[in-house]
Amino acid sequence: MTVLEQPGTTGHTPPPAWQPRTDPAPLLPDAEPFRLLGTPDSDGLDAGLLRTLYRHLVRGRRYNRQATALTKQGRLAVYPSSTGQEACEVAAALALEERDWLFPSYRDTLAVVARGVDPVEALTLLRGDWHTGYDPVEHRVAPLSTPLATQLPHAVGLAHAARLRGDDVVALAMVGDGGTSEGDFHEALNFAAVWQAPVVFLVQNNGFAISVPLDKQTAAPSLAHKAVGYGMPGRLVDGNDAAAVHSVLSDAVRRARSGGGPTLVEAVTYRIDAHTNADDATRYRTDEQVEQWLRHDPVALVERELRGRGLLDDDAAKAVADDAEAMAADLRERMNADPVLDPMDLFAHVYAEPTPQLREQAEQLRAELDAEAETDGEHGREAGAR
Incomplete structure (x- = not known):
């Protein structure tokens, strides 16, 4: 009977005992x-x-x-x-x-x-x-x-x-x-x-x-x-x-x-x-x-x-x-002092070079702000005419 045929043997040399790489x-x-x-x-x-x-x-x-x-x-x-x-x-x-x-x-x-x-x-x-x-x-x-x-x-x-x-x-x-x-x-x-x-x-x-x-x-x-x-x-x-x-x-x-x-x-x-x-911390x-x-x-x-x-x-x-x-x-x-804010600053300092999506969003916001300013101007002129 060969070693591979002997009962209880694996037929190969086991690896060295495992050891942790560092002492935990x-x-x-x-x-x-x-x-x-x-x-x-x-x-x-x-x-x-x-x-x-x-x-x-x-x-x-x-x-x-x-x-x-x-x-x-x-x-x-x-x-x-x-x-x-x-x-x-x-x-x-x-x-x-x-x-x-x-x-x-x-x-x-x-x-x-x-x-x-x-x-x-x-x-x-x-x-x-x-x-x-x-x-x-x-x-x-x-x-x-x-x-x-x-x-x-x-x-x-x-x-x-x-x-x-x-x-x-x-x-x-x-x-x-x-x-x-x-x-x-x-x-x-x-x-x-x-x-x-x-x-x-x-x-x-x-x-x-x-x-x-x-x-x-x-x-x-x-x-x-x-x-x-x-x-x-x-x-x-x-x-x-x-x-x-x-x-x-x-x-x-x-x-x-x-x-x-x-x-x-x-x-x-x-x-x-x-x-x-x-938050209501009393709930938990x-x-x-x-x-x-x-x-x-x-x-x-x-x-x-x-x-x-x-x-x-x-x-x-x-x-x-x-x-x-x-x-x-x-x-x-x-x-308590109200700061003066520019909405366009939303797009400043996000990336060193603005992405196409950021540029598109900035242009959209600029158009909305310009439209709002034009509407406010018209209302002011109408109020002045009255």
Whole structure:
């Protein structure tokens, strides 16, 4: 009997035992979100950083409230508030160097402002006045992205191109938990890991994709665990702890800048306000849930740390609050001015060379505007004749 005929044999030599290409253990996130404020590790936090975080958090909270009020007054078409998420917003902006790029989602206007963009310009898109409202190149801030997760591949492309050119640039892309259910999220993380692009992905897990809770989107242990499947490290952080978010993001930025590749950071936070002014959050969550998160307020956490270390007194806190009020008053006054808009700007800066479809649409709109102007002129002449 030959070997091929012997019972229980396969007749061929088995391949070597399969081994993973990389050890997945170092890529796994911690079991609990990383925290700094209120822990023994907070003693080593830089006092200047804490004061800077506090100032931006207070301004951010006031900015959110003022923008929400402007929406109710009809000065904004829509405003997705980031109240309760200010720690993520501020830390994302402060973790970057001036030469780096921020890729925000539609909810990240506060991060855009903390990056240095004029508060009015940051709201221009949400007012419906312009494509973006600010010059992306001036502050290295990409346009606010309303389509979910489309900014993520853009961030990867810019980061990869920068590395090919030899530019010392890192891209930080922000997305909500709902955006992780989009194909763009998968494509961005996959290419970022394959190319080892210098990009950091910050997922603000605020509990709901509009009205859909996280457990209806994914069965993963955490969103940070998704990083392992792409071959990058995942980090889990308390998204209301501004110092912890800043530390984790700063580490990820340094890793990306040194050639270590991308990192996925999940910041566990909560959306205190409704999804937008058009949403009724009471239909899918309870007041008790909101109240629990209010007791873990990101502004209060930093203030408690500062006061506990003798780095903040009532006079200093009032000065910070007064500065925030001045910002809100300026924003209110400037947003109350009606801008002079040219409808033809709809077709400006869409493509470097307008497509035939854009040219056709522009000609159609121009004809409609000319006809409307002629009609208004005729009515004016008739009124004058009477």
